[in-house]
Amino acid sequence: MSSQARAQPVAAAGFDVLKVRADFPCLQQEIHGRPLVFLDTAASAQKPNVVIEAQADVLRHSYANIHRGVYSLSQRATELHEAARARVQRFLNAASHREIVFTRNATEALNLVAQSFVRPDLRPGDEVLITGMEHHANIVPWQLLADAGLKLVVAPISDAGELLLPEFERLLSERTRLVSVTWVANALGTINPVERIVELAHARGIPVLLDAAQAVQHIPVDVQAVDCDFLVFSGHKLYGPSGIGVLYGKAARLEAMPPYQGGGDMILSVSYAHTEFQDIPHKFEAGTPAIEAAVGLGAAIDYVTGLGLDAIAAHEADLLAYATRALQQIPGLQVVGTAREKCSVLSFVLDCAHPHDIGTLLDLDGIAIRTGQHCAQPAIERLGHHATARASIGLYNTEADIDALVASLRRVVAMFS
Amino acid sequence: MSQAATIADEQDLIAEDFELFDDWRDKIEYVLDLGRRLAPLPAEHKIDANKVKGCQSQVWLVASLDQASGRLQIAADSDAFIVRGLIALLLRLYDARKPEEILANPPEVFERIGLGSHLSPTRANGLHAMIQRIRQIATGFARGAPIAAAG
Numbered sequence: 001m002s003s004q005a006r007a008q009p010v011a012a013a014g015f016d017v018l019k020v021r022a023d024f025p026c027l028q029q030e031i032h033g034r035p036l037v038f039l040d041t042a043a044s045a046q047k048p049n050v051v052i053e054a055q056a057d058v059l060r061h062s063y064a065n066i067h068r069g070v071y072s073l074s075q076r077a078t079e080l081h082e083a084a085r086a087r088v089q090r091f092l093n094a095a096s097h098r099e100i101v102f103t104r105n106a107t108e109a110l111n112l113v114a115q116s117f118v119r120p121d122l123r124p125g126d127e128v129l130i131t132g133m134e135h136h137a138n139i140v141p142w143q144l145l146a147d148a149g150l151k152l153v154v155a156p157i158s159d160a161g162e163l164l165l166p167e168f169e170r171l172l173s174e175r176t177r178l179v180s181v182t183w184v185a186n187a188l189g190t191i192n193p194v195e196r197i198v199e200l201a202h203a204r205g206i207p208v209l210l211d212a213a214q215a216v217q218h219i220p221v222d223v224q225a226v227d228c229d230f231l232v233f234s235g236h237k238l239y240g241p242s243g244i245g246v247l248y249g250k251a252a253r254l255e256a257m258p259p260y261q262g263g264g265d266m267i268l269s270v271s272y273a274h275t276e277f278q279d280i281p282h283k284f285e286a287g288t289p290a291i292e293a294a295v296g297l298g299a300a301i302d303y304v305t306g307l308g309l310d311a312i313a314a315h316e317a318d319l320l321a322y323a324t325r326a327l328q329q330i331p332g333l334q335v336v337g338t339a340r341e342k343c344s345v346l347s348f349v350l351d352c353a354h355p356h357d358i359g360t361l362l363d364l365d366g367i368a369i370r371t372g373q374h375c376a377q378p379a380i381e382r383l384g385h386h387a388t389a390r391a392s393i394g395l396y397n398t399e400a401d402i403d404a405l406v407a408s409l410r411r412v413v414a415m416f417s
Numbered sequence: 418m419s420q421a422a423t424i425a426d427e428q429d430l431i432a433e434d435f436e437l438f439d440d441w442r443d444k445i446e447y448v449l450d451l452g453r454r455l456a457p458l459p460a461e462h463k464i465d466a467n468k469v470k471g472c473q474s475q476v477w478l479v480a481s482l483d484q485a486s487g488r489l490q491i492a493a494d495s496d497a498f499i500v501r502g503l504i505a506l507l508l509r510l511y512d513a514r515k516p517e518e519i520l521a522n523p524p525e526v527f528e529r530i531g532l533g534s535h536l537s538p539t540r541a542n543g544l545h546a547m548i549q550r551i552r553q554i555a556t557g558f559a560r561g562a563p564i565a566a567a568g
Binding site: 353357364416 | 441442445446449473474475495496497498499500
């Protein structure tokens with residue numbers, strides 16, 4: 001299946017990175033007089049022309065509020081919005097479009113699950129189990145339930161940044177209301193064994209949420225095959241617009257959940273005495289949504305599936321291996337996060353310079369990387385650092401980008417040694 | 418390097434120093450060099466209570482009022498050289514000045530030397546947070562009520 005396909009070297013077949021690169025106007029510029037080398041896709045991806053045009057086209061020709069208008073323009077906008085939902089459904093292989101809730105981003109989707117799934121019948125002492133490599137978005141929403149007595153339990157990770165599965169299994173208890181784990185760790189690049197995690201949790205009747213914010217752009221995702229109960233991701237990391245995200249939930253789960261927010265568009269009828277809610281997914285989509293962003297997300301999905309996620313994954317895996325080898329040749333450089341299964345992300349520190357210094361100097365060479373804690377402070381601290389520099393790879397990156405990074409890092413080392 | 422008589426004069430001197438560089442890279446390398454030459458803060462001051470929040474790197478800042486002269490004595494440090502360089506510039510402006518003088522002279526020189534964008538609270542370098550902390554401490558002393566967080 002997908003993992004088998006990933007192992008095959010399909011990059012050479014039909015994936016022309018230079019042609020792909022030309023689709024991204026933002027990459028065609030200079031910073032401080034040098035060609036931009038963009039290595040911060042894990043924070044947010046650049047947008048291809050088809051996404052920019054799809055959004056602009058809605059705004060120019062097909063824009064009106066959705067779901068209510070009887071006039072043609074509103075119906076056209078509604079059709080485009082719902083067609084985007086159908087694209088997300090196919091992209092995730094969800095059983096029904098009813099299982100696709102549009103949110104602002106993965107973070108909002110996590111908060112929705114916290115407030116509408118975990119909070120309603122939470123008893124003091126109930127637990128949510130996460131891992132030691134989570135983004136803050138998969139930590140803080142659960143901490144907001146502490147007032148109702150929720151206990152956040154963290155499964156430990158190894159020095160390499162891999163989940164310790166026996167420890168994880170031991171922490172599953174009759175108090176565990178939900179397992180919420182990242183598919184790919186944003187600060188370390190670790191790919192978690194999500195199929196096994198779901199299997200272990202389901203064996204005890206515990207539902208599982210997968211944070212796929214760093215996964216959907218790198219790994220073919222099939223929610224029915226992995227059998228997760230919930231899955232969240234953000235449009236902007238999938239080469240789509242910001243302001244649009246997705247919560248996938250099994251229909252039975254979503255149907256049983258009360259609404260997250262109240263307002264227009266999520267109701268069937270309203271009176272002062274009684275309000276009747278819409279069916280899923282609309283019950284969770286209060287207010288006018290990000291119409292053009294949803295359409296842009298649909299275009300982004302068409303774009304990446306057109307290139308082929310297996311081909312993208314193979315290209316990125318080749319580049320990550322190339323970058324890892326090259327960086328390890330730099331004196332005093334230590335890679336942070338050395339899991340056997342990794343994708344896209346290369347976190348590192350230099351013994352001679354702080355990540356902040358590295359990031360500032362690389363910017364002078366036109367190279368964009370992320371520095372700091374990557375919204376994953378506990379994970380970075382677990383591996384013994386206060387901050388790291390992080391280069392992350394997208395489908396448009398080339399060996400030349402990595403060569404520029406390495407050359408610039410060598411200049412940093414020379415400067416500080 | 419001796420300090421000018423007033424903060425305004427010191428701002429002019431810093432601006433003159435930066436006029437030597439027309440390349441952005443040279444300016445940043447100069448700031449890094451200032452950072453490498455900044456005297457380190459003694460380890461006993463590098464405690465959580467002295468940390469300036471809002472910085473990507475760790476920043477510690479201590480200040481006390483010299484009773485005889487009525488001037489603030491400020492020292493600060495960071496684990497990033499670029500931030501140490503910004504600290505060095507801030508200390509040229511504000512170390513050994515009277516609280517009222519500090520409050521009357523915002524660090525407009527950063528704008529003049531092309532580092533104005535670094536003053537924004539959204540920037541990760543913490544320059545804005547450090548200035549806020551210095552002004553907060555100066556305000557406390559100007560009112561004759563030194564705030565506890567100053568030490």
